[in-house]
Amino acid sequence: MDFSKLKFGLAPMAGYTDAAFRSLCKEYGSDFGITELISAESIIRGNEQGFRIAQVSDYERPVGIQLFGSNSVSIAKAAQILEKNADWVDLNFGCPAPKVTKNMGGAALLSKPELIAEIVEEVSSTIKKPTTAKMRLGISNSIHAVEIAKIIERAGASALFVHARTLKQGYSGEPDWIKIAEIKKALSIPVFGNGNVCSYGDAKRMFEETKCDGVLIGRAALGNPSIFEACKKKKDFDVEWNMRKKAFLRYIELREKLKMRDSVGDLKAQAISFVQGVQYASELRLKISKSKTKQEIMEFLSNC
Numbered sequence: 001m002d003f004s005k006l007k008f009g010l011a012p013m014a015g016y017t018d019a020a021f022r023s024l025c026k027e028y029g030s031d032f033g034i035t036e037l038i039s040a041e042s043i044i045r046g047n048e049q050g051f052r053i054a055q056v057s058d059y060e061r062p063v064g065i066q067l068f069g070s071n072s073v074s075i076a077k078a079a080q081i082l083e084k085n086a087d088w089v090d091l092n093f094g095c096p097a098p099k100v101t102k103n104m105g106g107a108a109l110l111s112k113p114e115l116i117a118e119i120v121e122e123v124s125s126t127i128k129k130p131t132t133a134k135m136r137l138g139i140s141n142s143i144h145a146v147e148i149a150k151i152i153e154r155a156g157a158s159a160l161f162v163h164a165r166t167l168k169q170g171y172s173g174e175p176d177w178i179k180i181a182e183i184k185k186a187l188s189i190p191v192f193g194n195g196n197v198c199s200y201g202d203a204k205r206m207f208e209e210t211k212c213d214g215v216l217i218g219r220a221a222l223g224n225p226s227i228f229e230a231c232k233k234k235k236d237f238d239v240e241w242n243m244r245k246k247a248f249l250r251y252i253e254l255r256e257k258l259k260m261r262d263s264v265g266d267l268k269a270q271a272i273s274f275v276q277g278v279q280y281a282s283e284l285r286l287k288i289s290k291s292k293t294k295q296e297i298m299e300f301l302s303n304c
Contacts, residue, residue: 001130005031008214008232009030009034010228011163014036016036034063034065034090035064055260062087067092070103070115075119079127090132093152094106096167124156131156132161145162162180164193177206178209200230223276224274226247
């Protein structure tokens with residue numbers, strides 16, 4: 001797996017970046033995707049929801065399957081179970097969600113560099129596919145960010161994805177791209193930047209300012225997979241409602257092709273993301289939220 005050839009990827013986002021959405025973004029130009037984070041323990045216990053999140057399709061490859069947890073042996077066992085369906089296994093050291101961090105998962109592990117090293121070493125030495133990691137800059141500051149990145153590289157990671165915010169920042173405040181540049185300079189493995197890339201212009205600036213190997217695009221891609229097309233064409237353009245509607249209907253087609261279980265709640269969340277920023281968005285969101293079935297959502301949006 002040559003990570004240096006991957007430039008524009010879809011960042012994992014719980015509740016949104018399922019197999020169908022990752023496949024949709026691939027059609028619009030993304031080079032790769034990563035699954036939503038999956039509890040290693042849920043995989044070991046045979047939890048249906050965990051395996052559902054781990055679903056990948058041939059439409060979207062290459063794709064990484066992302067795991068989180070705090071027990072290195074458990075994470076390695078889960079990685080072994082899932083690696084046959086993945087192009088690589090990604091380890092989450094960046095999720096700020098309390099339900100993850102309260103059990104010393106995700107970004108909480110940044111306070112325990114020795115445990116991060118143990119997890120990466122255990123997984124990379126256990127599976128045959130490459131191991132990568134996604135990290136934030138720290139808990140409340142980025143003083144040890146470069147040191148932790150080096151630890152991850154030494155432990156056996158093949159690439160590193162860096163969200164340039166701390167745990168305490170969550171998704172607010174300005175990301176520290178300078179720290180991405182410092183990490184890139186200190187490491188020999190490919191480094192991908194993440195944080196406030198909302199257009200091709202932003203991606204171009206991140207490449208120039210950080211010298212990173214690739215860019216992860218997260219929230220800006222929700223409801224707007226055309227952002228990857230813009231990156232590939234090296235030109236930002238306005239995305240009209242008809243383009244977004246076409247993309248959403250294609251997303252539904254992909255869900256059906258992949259035989260994904262329809263959850264009205266998930267479909268509503270996706271539909272609402274596709275109407276963000278369009279004319280009469282507030283009215284559209286209200287009508288979508290009141291829909292009770294997949295058919296209602298589709299009929300409403302098809303007639304808009």
